[in-house]
Amino acid sequence: MAVSFTKKKKVTTIDVLTDYFDNNKRWEVTIDPLEILVKIVASIRPKNLKKTNEIDLTDLLLFLKKNKSITNQFSSYLKGLLFEKKISRILSDAAILQDVDFLFEVKKRIYAKVLPYQHETDTLEFVLNQVFYADYDPIWLSKIPINQIEELYELVGFTSLYESAEQNSVLSELMMSMSLIAQRMSGRALESDVLKMVPEYFHFESPFAAFEKELLLIQDKIKTKDNKHFTTSESLYYKQLFILHKQCEEYVEKAFQNSSKFGITLRVNQSLLRIRQQLYRLKILIPLLVVDVETDKKKNSIRLAYKLIKYNCTRNNLRTFVKESTQLLSYEITQHTAKTGEKYITQSRSEYFKMFNTALGGGLIVGILCVIKVLLSKVETSDFGHAFLYSMNYSFGFIAIYVLGFTLATKQPAMTASALVKVLEDEIKENGNSNQKHQGFAVFFARVFRSQFIAFVGNVIMAFPISLLGIWLIDLAFHYNIAETKWNTLVTDLSPVHSMAIFHAAIAGCFLFLSGIISGSVANRDKHYQIYQRIKEHPFLKRSFGKEKAEKFAHWYEKKWAGIISNFWLGIFMGSTASIGVFFGLNLDIRHITFASGNLALGLYGSNYTLDNWMLFWGIFGIGIIGLVNFMVSFGLSLGLAFRSRAIPLSEFKPISASIWRHFKSKPFSFFFPIGTIEVHHEGGDKLP
Incomplete structure (x- = not known):
């Protein structure tokens, strides 16, 4: 008897949406709500990244436009899944050195590669660890045209991060993470071993302390604004914040330059590297507080989503860590x-x-x-x-x-x-x-x-x-x-x-x-x-x-x-x-x-x-x-x-x-x-x- 084998057809995003949302509220009784999002992302994720120049979502967007019922259910599902999920730890910790002990950090990252740490279920980290778990996920996501991402954002009915500054809101979590990074930087920069590397700053006020104060001023103003929880690029507070950020960068660079004069240990090198990473993280996050035109709200919200996925995927990158550290x-x-x-x-x-x-x-x-x-x-x-x-x-x-x-x-x-x-x-x-x-x-x-x-x-x-x-x-x-x-x-x-x-x-x-x-x-x-x-x-x-x-x-x-x-x-x-x-x-x-x-x-x-x-x-x-x-x-x-x-x-x-x-x-x-x-x-x- 002859046996014929047929190639299994790849499950598309439309198949997943139809399967779970075609019958009203069928998805609500799913054993694991994350299962739907995992299957959707898996259906989009390319098998061969090198041969993929662009990922086209045209068919998906057309399907969502034609099927309002499914789109509404999908929107409700996503909003319920992401509602009040904490993001501050991803922004403040992920892909940033957490310990100045080089060998401990290496062991921790290797262990996390083999057996990833699973966070509390009320955090966005838990969701991302289940859905975007591959190191190359940020790369293929960047291959989706931005105009298609923006269209999907509107179809699903997402609101911008500036809608609320209340506790547990996205904006509140963003500002909390920025404050936490600033406090950590300031404390690390004032340690004796680090101060020793920059005697030029010994009799001056720490630029990190000044930066922390200025950041708190901006955040207070953003929280107290009525229905306008953002600043503008023309704000004097915003400009002053970037001037102080530049001074902090110069502080770190001067410390690295002085290594030829004073020598440097692996521990001090790790401390300076951590401060540099934190400064770079703030350089990425601070512009998210700025809205000059209405379209910036949508663009900044999408940009924040990209960064959250990228930071979570690269948090245990060993090659980059060793390269930067040594x-x-x-x-x-x-x-x-x-x-x-x-x-x-x-x-x-x-x-x-x-x-x-x-x-x-x-x-x-x-x-x-x-x-x-x-x-x-x-x-x-x-x-x-x-x-x-x-x-x-x-x-x-x-x-x-x-x-x-x-x-x-x-x-x-x-x-x-x-x-x-x-x-x-x-x-x-x-x-x-x-x-x-x-x-x-x-x-x-x-x-x-x-x-x-x-x-x-x-x-x-x-x-x-x-x-x-x-x-x-x-x-x-x-x-x-x-x-x-x-x-x-x-x-x-x-x-x-x-x-x-x-x-x-x-x-x-x-x-x-x-x-x-x-x-x-x-x-x-x-x-x-x-x-x-x-x-x-x-x-x-x-x-x-x-x-x-x-x-x-x-x-x-x-x-x-x-x-x-x-x-x-x-x-x-x-x-x-x-x-x-x-x-x-x-x-x-x-x-x-x-x-x-x-x-x-x-x-x-x-x-x-x-x-x-x-x-x-x-x-x-x-x-x-x-x-x-x-x-x-x-x-x-x-x-x-x-x-x-x-x-x-x-x-x-x-x-x-x-x-x-x-x-x-x-x-x-x-x-x-x-x-x-x-x-x-x-x-x-x-x-x-």
Whole structure:
């Protein structure tokens, strides 16, 4: 027997209206009154938003015009459903930060995405959560022509929000939400941590307090007007309110600008971000109190409805929250790394060879660390014990490299990427969209690349002989070849073909990027909490060691501490990865170009120089690949963060890459050696080679 399947016809809005309102008052006995509105919205909501340019309600409007009985019942249904529904919390809370704790806000939004909070049934939030529950609902609603919305508004017989200012009326709820936002802003702006960011306002009256008073004056006048519950754009009170609003915005912007001077914490950043969001919300709501011509009543009422739906749908938007919350902090962090990165970018020949010498010093310490790590692997302890020992080996070694002024090549990309973007930002400001900005960036990139190149060379060529010397001395003194049983693993792990060296090198690149983030965040935090000044003026230190020594220690702390913490955590990350991988049953480890060079030397000696040619080839080739992946991952992540922190569009990558390629074709050796100079200037007016 043949079975035929027919495509189910989509239920239209007219079908829903006919089903529920064709028989007089049938809808009143519906189990759930919201069911009708849910079905109506579902019948209009497009399945494919990208393919929908416009949503046409012509058929619905014609149907309502021809069927007055259904229209009247539908009107009664909607008015009954929305009667005295509270809207103040949507306007004052939805899509605005409610807590300055970043992680708590993230967790709360994720949880609300999975299991949305359901409000009291007498609130509009309850209705909207049931009807407009999709994030993209505000987008498709905006695709309905406004003239059709206005016609539907009149057909259904809605009244404007200015009909009454009594308690529980729409206008009363609107003004209540505005007052609540103003009070919250004023209180938050007067907190000590926020006031600290704007010392310029310390001896003046808070613009937020003045704004709150002016808003109350306007609201009192609107409430007392007979049958005219609105103001006009020509009102002096209204104009004064916007002047004060502008002053509040300037206050917040000044606080954000001062972050480079005073530093900023995530908590203060969240407080300022919340005030900024509240100011923007008021900027949207205040014009709803204004009616200049009669048609404004209808337009403002519809505009308020749009905003209510949008705010409720976007209240748990996680992507926007994270983006707004981290942009300023990432800027301050990359500002620090940009300043630190400048010392890693050579210009003259003397700087070039000085970088080579410091890289040799870094390679010397890493060569020693390679030998120590093999010795630590002989210690009989747990995986946690090995993680601790390896981490301390790496950490103290990296700190020694940093304190002694040596260079670890792969630490550079996280710093130099920020310096590169800083130059690009300056070039954009100076030259606009001309090709010259990309030319300057390409020249600067050549400087960065050759600095990286010579640092890699210095690290690798020193780590190899030092590791070889170390294992030979131990064998000479104790007649014990420490790599005799591990040489095969040490060499095989370098091969990009016979091991997961590329993946492990990428993990190391991520850790190198994170170490740069840690350095910038620690420096930013210390600046905000004035740690330098606290140490300098500490009464115990001045009394015990003298004012001059206390100041020297404070200066040393300001200059070195962020780097020490950064290198300490880099060591923890790199030393514990393998043990964490063992714990979870995953093939996790790190590969670093300088350590790879030392491990090749240890493997060579451990095998008594019996490595076959292919094994040696893949080992040497693997060192180059590991270094390249270390650089690409660390540099790429840092460059992306720096671009984002300065709001530079990713579309800049294409012309930048083309400019770098053109410069490479014209002067390829400048990417490896300090050959020649050209007259290109960047910040400070220095010439770039």
